[in-house]
Amino acid sequence: MYYPVFRPRRLRAKSSFRQLVRETQLKVTDLIYPAFVCHGKGIREPIQSMPGIHHFSIDALQEELKLVQAAGIPGIIIFGLPKVKDERGSEAYAREGIVSQAVRAIKDKFPDLLVITDVCLCAYTSHGHCGVVANGKILNDATLELLAKIALSHVRAGADMVAPSDMMDGRVKAIRLLLDETGFDQVPILAYAAKYASAYYGPFREAAASTPQFGDRQSYQMDPANAIEALREVYLDLQEGADIVMVKPALAYLDIIRLVKDTFPYPVAAYNVSGEYAMVKAAAQKGWIDEPRLVIENLTAIKRAGADFILTYHALEAARWLSKA
Ligand code: PBG
Ligand code: ZN
Numbered sequence: 612m613y614y615p616v617f618r619p620r621r622l623r624a625k626s627s628f629r630q631l632v633r634e635t636q637l638k639v640t641d642l643i644y645p646a647f648v649c650h651g652k653g654i655r656e657p658i659q660s661m662p663g664i665h666h667f668s669i670d671a672l673q674e675e676l677k678l679v680q681a682a683g684i685p686g687i688i689i690f691g692l693p694k695v696k697d698e699r700g701s702e703a704y705a706r707e708g709i710v711s712q713a714v715r716a717i718k719d720k721f722p723d724l725l726v727i728t729d730v731c732l733c734a735y736t737s738h739g740h741c742g743v744v745a746n747g748k749i750l751n752d753a754t755l756e757l758l759a760k761i762a763l764s765h766v767r768a769g770a771d772m773v774a775p776s777d778m779m780d781g782r783v784k785a786i787r788l789l790l791d792e793t794g795f796d797q798v799p800i801l802a803y804a805a806k807y808a809s810a811y812y813g814p815f816r817e818a819a820a821s822t823p824q825f826g827d828r829q830s831y832q833m834d835p836a837n838a839i840e841a842l843r844e845v846y847l848d849l850q851e852g853a854d855i856v857m858v859k860p861a862l863a864y865l866d867i868i869r870l871v872k873d874t875f876p877y878p879v880a881a882y883n884v885s886g887e888y889a890m891v892k893a894a895a896q897k898g899w900i901d902e903p904r905l906v907i908e909n910l911t912a913i914k915r916a917g918a919d920f921i922l923t924y925h926a927l928e929a930a931r932w933l934s935k936a
Contacts, residue, residue: 635911637911638933639682639683639929639930639934640683640684640920641918641920641921642685642920642923642925642929642930643685643686643687643725643727643880643921643922643923643926644684644923644924644927645664645688645690645922645923645924645926646672646687647690647818648666648667648668648689648692648709648713650668650709651668652668652670653668653670653671654667655671658814658818659817660814661818661885661892662889662896663892663924663928664818664888666692669712669716672713673716673720676721676724678927680724682930682934684926684930685724686725686727686771687725688727688728688922689710689713690710690734691703691708691709692734692820693708693709693734693735694709696736697735697736698736698738698743699732699743699757700736701735703731703735703764704763705764706764710764710768711768712768714728714765714768714769725772726769726770727770727771727772727774727801729776730758730762730773730776730777730786731777732754732777733777733821734819734821738824741754741777741778741828741831742779743757747825749830751779754777755781756785758777758779758786759788759790760789762775762790762800763790766795770798771798772798772799772801772854773798773801774802774857775800776803776859777803778806778831778832778833780847783800783848783852783853784851784852786800787852799854800852801853801857802848802853802855803857803882804844804845804849804853804856805841805844805845805857805859805867805871806857806859807832807833807834807860808832808835809832809859809863809884809886810886811860811884811885812860812884812885813885813886813889814886814888815884835863838866838870841867841870846875849877853877855879855919856875856877856878856879857879857880857881857922858880858881859884860882860884861883861884861887861913861918862887862909862912864881865912865916868913868916868917872916878920879917880919880920880921880922881920881921883909883913883923883925885924887909888923888924891909891925903928906925906929907929907932907933909925910925910929
């Protein structure tokens with residue numbers, strides 16, 4: 612008779628054993644909740660392709676934030692829907708732009724809630740690209756100044772951290788320099804460092820009305836086939852002054868999260884994006900999967916891969932499920 616010396620099942624036999632030897636702990640404080648904010652009053656408009664997620668006017672968002680705070684979620688990332696779109700995305704950096712208004716209102720009522728802002732042009736430009744366009748081309752250096760202006764306007768409104776998502780070369784440095792010059796040297800930058808040109812952003816573009824009106828984003832976002840290139844992107848952003856680097860999307864890019872975490876001694880964030888969320892919701896609506904278990908499994912996998920925290924549309928529900936577990 613063969614007796615295995617080591618029996619892995621021993622430590623799986625009781626939930627108390629399993630807890631003792633669990634390697635990854637997903638906590639509510641690992642989660643950041645994305646919020647879409649629009650002009651108007653009393654608006655809580657469901658986003659079709661993202662069940663459970665809404666467009667909020669500032670007043671309605673504040674109601675939602677009571678739940679976010681009560682759930683123990685430490686922060687949110689804000690995406691704005693402007694009143695007007697133009698060639699240069701001018702509402703993105705306007706003092707009365709939607710994000711600046713929202714940040715002021717939120718920090719006023721929820722001073723302890725971490726408010727991160729997405730810094731980009733695509734939701735504000737008539738052409739829907741993340742940079743300035745001339746002759747059908749997305750101009751890199753002409754965009755940097757605008758991105759820095761956007762970041763500064765958010766920080767002046769009270770944002771705790773800015774997150775550039777455009778993927779122009781050199782934008783972290785441009786933002787860092789302007790923030791330092793204006794007395795905001797203590798405001799960190801969360802750089803969307805390895806951001807892939809992904810089909811997983813489909814539902815978000817409906818939510819943010821940010822679909823490019825011509826072409827696609829492959830000239831600035833990364834090729835999904837590349838991993839080493841992610842290290843170059845992360846390296847550059849860190850050299851330019853990024854405090855935290857982000858990998859996006861998350862679930863199809865767990866190898867990239869691990870690679871970045873093992874290569875650089877910096878915090879790594881992961882964005883569990885709209886398409887990843889929509890797939891889970893669709894399968895759950897059909898009754899094909901156990902949604903709470905699947906969501907906790909997915910988020911745990913992202914942490915296990917090396918993410919320090921996760922931006923996820925599941926945050927509010929996951930926080931409730933975690934507190935019951
Ligand atoms: C804007 C931006 C996008 C996302 C975050 N910031 C969309 C894009 O690049 O097209 C995607 C988020 C998601 O899909 O949940 N640059
Ligand atoms: Zn963009």
